[in-house]
Amino acid sequence: MVNLGDIRRQYTQGRLDENTSASDPMTQFHAWFEQYRGTNPLEPTIMTVASVDASGQPWQRVLLLKAYDERGFVFFTNFESNKGQHFALNPKASLHFFWMNLERQVQVQGTLEKISREEAAEYFHSRPRESQLGAWASAQSRPLPDRATLEQRFAEVSAQYEDGEVPLPDYWGGYRLSPQRVEFWQGGEHRLHDRVEYTADGDAWLKQRLNP
Structure with missing residues (x-):
């Protein structure tokens, strides 16, 4: 077991008062x-x-x-x-x-x-174009055989939308x-x-x- 019990610090940055904090x-x-x-x-x-x-x-x-x-x-x-x-x-x-x-x-x-x-x-x-393309390239959370497959898919969608706006999936x-x-x-x-x-x-x- 890695014992971390001796890692300690005091918190002294400020206070929070329920009477002076915002109403919402x-x-x-x-x-x-x-x-x-x-x-x-x-x-x-x-x-x-x-x-x-x-x-x-x-x-x-x-x-x-x-x-x-x-x-x-x-x-x-x-x-x-x-x-x-x-x-x-x-x-x-x-x-x-x-x-x-x-x-x-x-x-x-x-x-x-x-x-x-x-x-x-x-x-x-408003996102960078590469991030927009990434949303098309990635089947988020699904199994992926290797990195090369993801990069190939990114290249494919980059070519598909090369001449126009990247649509919202x-x-x-x-x-x-x-x-x-x-x-x-x-x-x-x-x-x-x-x-x-x-x-x-x-x-x-x-x-x-x-x-x-």
Whole structure:
């Protein structure tokens, strides 16, 4: 066994007070996100997305957040991927943001819905052309015999769409996660962390402090 128990650090970056945090979680998220982005992280939009398959087994993967507003959080993927199949069976998911340099975490649980094809197309065509072609070349999550097969498929679709716009695949688009619960975590000294939980109550939000 590799013992990691002696790896420790104190969290002293800040505090989070339920009495002064924003009245709704999206406003609070925006404030924290802008502060985090101001630290010039390598990838500010990185998040972990959790889903559950048909057997009840949880899955996680890292994706990039592409938009957010008062309606929720938007990301894009192949609908035929593992996560797309999970979401088709159970349209609930969890997002997790870990901003270590600020000693902060944000956890989000909610319900998913697909965004419109028009919204998906607008984002798809804003991507680098090679990324658009990659969406056609990859049967995401399906078995692949070797790297050469993927590269051959990429070459084929590159030639197919050489003289025109790359169309949006029918199996590719975006999801919006509408939050039902959002928790903000601020690391605290002596493991006395600050945790503030928002839960949806109709059109309003209930806010409370949780034990660390």
